[in-house]
Amino acid sequence: MTDSHHQTTIAFIGGGNMAGAIIEGMVAQGTDLASITIIDNHSPTAERWRARGIACEQHCGDALRAAAVWVLAVKPQQLAAVIAQAKPFLTPQTLVVSIAAGIDLQTLSRWLGSESLPFTQVVRAMPNTPALVQKGMTGLVAGSGVSDVQRQTVEDIMAAVSEVLWVDSDDLIDAVTALSGSGPAYVFRFLEALIAGGENLGLTPAQAKQMALATLAGATALAADSPDTPAVLRERVTSKGGTTAAALDVLQAKGFHEAVGLAMQAAYERAGTLSKELGK
Numbered sequence: 001m002t003d004s005h006h007q008t009t010i011a012f013i014g015g016g017n018m019a020g021a022i023i024e025g026m027v028a029q030g031t032d033l034a035s036i037t038i039i040d041n042h043s044p045t046a047e048r049w050r051a052r053g054i055a056c057e058q059h060c061g062d063a064l065r066a067a068a069v070w071v072l073a074v075k076p077q078q079l080a081a082v083i084a085q086a087k088p089f090l091t092p093q094t095l096v097v098s099i100a101a102g103i104d105l106q107t108l109s110r111w112l113g114s115e116s117l118p119f120t121q122v123v124r125a126m127p128n129t130p131a132l133v134q135k136g137m138t139g140l141v142a143g144s145g146v147s148d149v150q151r152q153t154v155e156d157i158m159a160a161v162s163e164v165l166w167v168d169s170d171d172l173i174d175a176v177t178a179l180s181g182s183g184p185a186y187v188f189r190f191l192e193a194l195i196a197g198g199e200n201l202g203l204t205p206a207q208a209k210q211m212a213l214a215t216l217a218g219a220t221a222l223a224a225d226s227p228d229t230p231a232v233l234r235e236r237v238t239s240k241g242g243t244t245a246a247a248l249d250v251l252q253a254k255g256f257h258e259a260v261g262l263a264m265q266a267a268y269e270r271a272g273t274l275s276k277e278l279g280k
Helices: 017-028 043-051 062-066 076-089 105-112 129-133 148-159 170-181 183-200 205-225 230-237 243-253 256-278
Strands: 010-013 036-039 055-057 069-072 095-098 122-126 136-142 162-166
Touching: 010 017, 010 062, 017 036, 017 129, 017 148, 036 062, 043 055, 062 076, 069 076, 069 148, 076 105, 076 256, 095 105, 095 148, 105 122, 122 148, 122 170, 129 136, 136 148, 136 170, 148 162, 170 183, 170 256, 183 205, 205 230, 243 256
Parallel strands: 010 036, 010 069, 036 055, 069 095, 095 122, 136 162
Antiparallel strands: 122 136
């Protein structure tokens, strides 16, 4: 980050796990603690942040007016109420970033402004839980009032804990939700299956877990570094009539590929439904 970014003052509304991960990531990259304020009405959380050396208020106030960027990091069900409390401190220069799942740009703009005069300096972000270990993936969509400089500011914030990808619409954020947002759970499910399978073949739980984790991490790293597609890498491991072919034949017969696609479709549709319910 350049020095100018160190001076960007950021207020996190909500100081929970995801906000904490982003803040720790930014600090690790050299962001000044003094440029960060947290608003969180949970006393133990507030105390913990103060002990960390970061200003934490328990109510929305002038600290918000002074911040160039607000990061809304509360549960979706709480967001309307929180925005209502914060709104009096909004300025025409404020950039608002929401990491609350399921609340679309139109709803955010309406809550921050009004039906007739929506507030359009809003970015909706969909991070995932590997951000907690600085290995996240975040999808971003910007409101019409967001400048290129503000886009860069949001990238700098999220890049502290994740890769970032801009998409053009809320519908595509629903696709991001189905792939990277919910995706870690699919991977954990796959890991559970690999570990259980290893145990069934006589490995200890500890052995099966070590092998499953190392295999997944290794295959992912190889796919990321290789110029070849996953399909080519898969073919290279699969000798005709060999062990891998026997395994893949069963996955094929059981509809593995289709099951993943249908699962993602279900997540995508649920994301759209939740947006409608939460945005009322």
